[in-house]
Amino acid sequence: MTGNKAKDLLQMDLYGLLGIDGTATAKEIKKAYRQKALTCHPDKNPDNPKAADLFHQLSQALEVLTDSAARAAYDKICAAKKQAEARNNKLDAKRKKIKLDLEARERQAEAHSAEQFQNTRTLEEEIARLREEGSRQLQEEQRLIKEQIQREREAQLHHSGTADYTATDAALGRHSKSNVTPKLKLKWKCKKEDDTNGGYSQDFIFCLLSKYGDVLNVLISRKKRGSAVVEFETVKAAELAYKNESGLTANPLKISWLEGQPEVITPVVSQVQQTSGQYFPPKQCDLLRSHRSSSADTCFFNLHQSSPSTAGSPGTHTPDFTLCTTLFNKSICLHWSGTCCCTWAPKSPQAHGGP
Incomplete structure (x- = not known):
């Protein structure tokens, strides 16, 4: 200059x-x-x-x-x-x-x-x-400053403010485990005789993490060197800092959650189907045929059980369960090949879509 x-x-x-x-x-x-x-x-x-x-x-x-x-x-x-x-x-x-x-x-x-x-x-x-x-x-x-001005412009154009992020979190089921403000714990290498505290001062940490959102407090431990706790105003800011910040190249940060960690609630899909007291794994269910009759729609599923086949022997049948779902009268039945206990007349396996 x-x-x-x-x-x-x-x-x-x-x-x-x-x-x-x-x-x-x-x-x-x-x-x-x-x-x-x-x-x-x-x-x-x-x-x-x-x-x-x-x-x-x-x-x-x-x-x-x-x-x-x-x-x-x-x-x-x-x-x-x-x-x-x-x-x-x-x-x-x-x-x-x-x-x-x-x-x-x-x-x-x-x-x-x-x-x-x-x-x-x-x-x-x-x-x-x-x-x-x-x-x-x-x-x-x-x-x-430029980011804040850009956010103000977007808020004026879309009249949404920060509601978009809140709505997205609600749709995904993400929320804090408690009502406490989110806090992250920071660790880095620092020798006892190092007056610079490993390059991490209170002001430096505040400036480093403020780019992810508002930082409420930065507390550097006096007893344990190379350790600090950072309190954020929002879960979003804490989550962004946790996922993206690595600190100084020569002395990287180790960041972990202390309080307010968000969790994602995912729906539990049952993988078990039970019919008439019997258990059938869903992978054994094979959709064979769907057709429309004048009175109802009937879907047929074959449940193949692993057992020695006796096909061809006179007077015997291969264990072959067929699940008939009659949507017309809301009835469900299990039958052996060639026999049906539902309201319809007995039919052959071919009539039910069996093998």
């Missing part, structure tokens, strides 16, 4: 631009950025020529204030300015005029003083580093 651009940042009140004080945390800074960015995003203000400039300034403020080194350099310069303003306020009008004239001449003669030059250079280096790294946090926040 050029020196002129860094000096332009020094003339801006980054905290005032986001509407926060100098002690704001990274989480509060990101929250303020989202609120401001939504109101002045160029996509939502196509007729406002200043919207793009203001959105760019908000992005610069987020870049500097969410990076500890860049923020420290900016705070140092701001503190020096405040101290100078405090000293000026103590001077009377005459002495103040003399001092301002003297400082104006000193600035012209010593435009590149050692301390000012070093502070400006430090800020330039930090901002340049952010640009080289692609400013992942800024890109992530802007992506979330």
Whole structure:
């Protein structure tokens, strides 16, 4: 980043631009950025020529204030300015005029003083580093803003909001096992002497999982390193995070359900058919013929039992059950080949569709 651009940042009140004080945390800074960015995003203000400039300034403020080194350099310069303003306020009008004239001449003669030059250079280096790294946090926040704007547009067009997902879950029978808010347990490798906690801070985990939905709480265990519990607002967000998130490539996450895991209720289809007290596995049922008569529709099923065949022996029959379902009079009967006990007259196996 050029020196002129860094000096332009020094003339801006980054905290005032986001509407926060100098002690704001990274989480509060990101929250303020989202609120401001939504109101002045160029996509939502196509007729406002200043919207793009203001959105760019908000992005610069987020870049500097969410990076500890860049923020420290900016705070140092701001503190020096405040101290100078405090000293000026103590001077009377005459002495103040003399001092301002003297400082104006000193600035012209010593435009590149050692301390000012070093502070400006430090800020330039930090901002340049952010640009080289692609400013992942800024890109992530802007992506979330665009997604939220897209969701608002879809809600206005379809008037459905989040009802589609709820209806789909109801159709599939997916629901939480209880009324508690869904929680996931995160684990990762972390040595005792690692001050970075394996690369997973509270703010980083919050930002990492917020892309799946609203995160209510992130609790990092103090007793057991490399462990955290994340509470989501919806089951959908927790389920997406559980299925898709893997964490850092160098130190992946192990994610498991702690509370509120959804379950899918599937209908149980009985595989047993019972007729007249007899048990017949459904795989033995073979639909042979369906025809329409003047009085009723009759469907025939053959149930073949595995037994030695005695076909051809006089006076004997091969054990061959035939199930006749007479839809006309709602009667069901079992008969041996050639014999029927239903209201119809006795018929041969061929008449019933038997072998």
